Amino acid sequence: MTLRKYLVLAGVAVFAAAGDSMLSHGMKQTGNISLHHLQGVILAVLNPWVAVGIVLLFAFFAAYMNALSWADLTYVLPATSVSYVLLALVARFALHENISASRWLGIALISGGVAFAAGGPALTAHGHGEEKSSLLAKAAKNGAPADGAAAEDGVPTEVRS
């Protein structure tokens, strides 16, 4: 794990928390959407809070895809659930909302889950583990044939077209 990878995970959490809170704030302003009035969806997207929320969720998505390219799903999800803790802390210290004992317990449990996940290996399932990957990167930098490195990535040729 490099600093850059931790920053990507932090980005996933921060963008998710910021995007979700803006979306839910905006949706409360726009009111109900029902299956019979689907034009409400368009009105919702025109609300600035919802629009900014969607932009932030795109940033979240890019960071999330980045993380999933080098880490297991069962590592990324618990590690980035720190976003729930961020949301609760913003509610407490920026919005001065009251946080009940059970919610503090929830925050503690999630923090424990984040620590448990982050303490383990990021990648378990695939042939190109972290050490091998960095070896490949070094080999590529040292002028070794890039083709070999690319082929070992496990990318099916039809996917690359």
Added chain:
Amino acid sequence: MKALSAVSAYTWGAIVVMTLASIVGDVLLARAMKQVGDVHEVWQRSGLWTVVARTLGNPIFFLGIAAMTVSFFSLLFALSWGDVSLVAPAAASLTFIGNAFAAKVFLHEKVDRRRWIAAMLVAAGVALLAG
């Protein structure tokens, strides 16, 4: 929190649809990005364009996006019904557990005791935050 009997069928439907769709989406996207390869390395070796082209050229990526879109719109509908305090955390909580199963079965990730404990703690914590 509301009594369970007061929770509408729509709300339960939204929870089920959101949970299933986001599990399917997460698994498909995780598989697609593993096929793309480590974004940092591909970027350094072949440039950002290759990363974008490989990702957008991957059919599994689009299936994942489709599942995530279903999940996103079911949340959007649920948010406007005002049951946010139930739908979002319930679906999120169930998704953490479901994803651990799905990642083990479909992605062959080694979901060891550490990973299970992490998923359970987060799922329980998310459920408590809603209370």
